[in-house]
Amino acid sequence: MKALLICPGERKAVAALAEACPLSNVPILGKALIEYWLEYLAECGATHVCVLATDRPEQVRALVGDGARWGLRVEVLPEFRELAVDEARAKYQSENEPEWLPAPDDAQLMDHLPRLQGHFLFASYADWVAALQAWMPRAATPDRIGLRQIKPGVWAGLHTQIAPDAELYAPSWIGENVYIGPGAVIGPYAVLESGAYVEGDAEITGSVIGPATFVGKFTEVCRSIAWGSTLVNWKLDSCIKVADAFLLCGLGRPRDQFQAGGLLGRIAAAWVITLTLPLALFAVLKTVLQGKRVLRAHLAVRPQPAGAVPMIGDTLIYYQFTGVPGWLRRWPQLFNILRGDFAWIGNRPLSPREAMRLTNDFERLWLAAPLGLVSLADTEAGRGFFNDEARAHASYYAAHANWRLDGAIFARAVFLFVFGFPYSRAREHVSRLHHSTPANRQEAH
Numbered sequence: 001m002k003a004l005l006i007c008p009g010e011r012k013a014v015a016a017l018a019e020a021c022p023l024s025n026v027p028i029l030g031k032a033l034i035e036y037w038l039e040y041l042a043e044c045g046a047t048h049v050c051v052l053a054t055d056r057p058e059q060v061r062a063l064v065g066d067g068a069r070w071g072l073r074v075e076v077l078p079e080f081r082e083l084a085v086d087e088a089r090a091k092y093q094s095e096n097e098p099e100w101l102p103a104p105d106d107a108q109l110m111d112h113l114p115r116l117q118g119h120f121l122f123a124s125y126a127d128w129v130a131a132l133q134a135w136m137p138r139a140a141t142p143d144r145i146g147l148r149q150i151k152p153g154v155w156a157g158l159h160t161q162i163a164p165d166a167e168l169y170a171p172s173w174i175g176e177n178v179y180i181g182p183g184a185v186i187g188p189y190a191v192l193e194s195g196a197y198v199e200g201d202a203e204i205t206g207s208v209i210g211p212a213t214f215v216g217k218f219t220e221v222c223r224s225i226a227w228g229s230t231l232v233n234w235k236l237d238s239c240i241k242v243a244d245a246f247l248l249c250g251l252g253r254p255r256d257q258f259q260a261g262g263l264l265g266r267i268a269a270a271w272v273i274t275l276t277l278p279l280a281l282f283a284v285l286k287t288v289l290q291g292k293r294v295l296r297a298h299l300a301v302r303p304q305p306a307g308a309v310p311m312i313g314d315t316l317i318y319y320q321f322t323g324v325p326g327w328l329r330r331w332p333q334l335f336n337i338l339r340g341d342f343a344w345i346g347n348r349p350l351s352p353r354e355a356m357r358l359t360n361d362f363e364r365l366w367l368a369a370p371l372g373l374v375s376l377a378d379t380e381a382g383r384g385f386f387n388d389e390a391r392a393h394a395s396y397y398a399a400h401a402n403w404r405l406d407g408a409i410f411a412r413a414v415f416l417f418v419f420g421f422p423y424s425r426a427r428e429h430v431s432r433l434h435h436s437t438p439a440n441r442q443e444a445h
Helices: 012-018 033-043 057-064 085-092 125-139 254-258 263-289 326-339 352-356 363-368 376-380 388-400 403-419 423-435 438-444
Strands: 002-006 048-053 073-078 107-109 116-120 148-151 154-156 172-174 190-192 203-205 213-215 220-222 224-227 230-233 238-241 248-250 295-301 315-321 342-345 371-374
Touching: 002 033, 002 085, 012 125, 012 224, 033 048, 033 057, 048 057, 048 085, 057 073, 085 107, 116 125, 125 172, 125 190, 125 224, 190 203, 213 224, 220 224, 263 315, 263 326, 263 342, 295 352, 315 326, 326 342, 326 371, 342 403, 363 388, 371 403, 376 388, 376 403, 388 403
Parallel strands: 002 048, 002 107, 048 073, 154 172, 172 190, 203 220, 342 371
Antiparallel strands: 148 154, 213 248, 224 230, 230 238, 295 315
16 A cells, blocks of 8 residues: 655755754654654555655754665655645546555645644744653653653663753653753653753753753753754744853754763773784784775764664774684774774674664664664674674663773673674583483583
């Protein structure tokens, strides 16, 4: 079954919302508007969705990919202007193709949320805020990994840090990777999108704090939308740019919080590079004598906060040796640790094509951890780099990462390097020996 989605074009009434991305990609309680619509159409039985985009279609295409994560085939088709629903039907639907979803789901203009027709998003900033508040209870679905209701009417996402003496009033939505400092007052009717940072004694009521937005100490945000340094009073329909970064500002790209190479980690990388340089030079010489290329470049998607709008185009280049086996192949990535792009322990890098194959929120947690030289999947998932087991290990690490887990992974990596097989296999073997009979134990030896 087919369906059409029409992305909203220019909306002067809410121009500030479209500064960083098209309105179809703007985050709403941790997900982009278009993601909610694709989920809805998949539930309705659609298999092929054509997305008509006038504003920055390349960003829309980077977000949705080919639609595999929703079990759909998605095509993003650029348009010169926003088409009305009837115009889109006349242009793209043919009488010889009866497999379209029943109206009105066969063609939808994304100016509202699914099943929330009475709340238009882009008529004014006040309508935007009202729609978010109305959507809040519906957004708390079971597929939101790590989302919890910390008190009646107050939801908090994964990796959120809230000071014990912060005051939270319902209804409020606190996204993933949010920090709320001591003495802060949140709510009622407050929305804090993913990556927001609220310092102590700040007060946020009846307001929306955008993703990766900093709210300074003692700052009061009331009946407003704070998006980076842009502050909109939705009640008065006024908009200003806040020049004082200590009051309000953007925190940069989401990847900034994933600067993985701390000082000790970088010093350790420099020390290991120095000690193993002769071994690396031997590997280079061997590869050159074999007439092969020494290095192979790879493209990796940078890590992103869980729940944030995926930016598959935000990438970096890393290298591996081509003519050597095992761990030595990753030796050039020690320089990525020196630059702060990699950590010693994290999730292995994914190419944009691989990242688009992460089909749900749980699997996309793979991208919510720093890129690592060694991963939990390396030490436990055997030979499969991108199989179901590896995805589960990567998502588990992103949700539970701490120094104890990092230490355990490092120890298991050393065990694998020394003995050539995972620690879990050795543990299973010992367990079988422990529970076997003496005769079987002798036979096993």
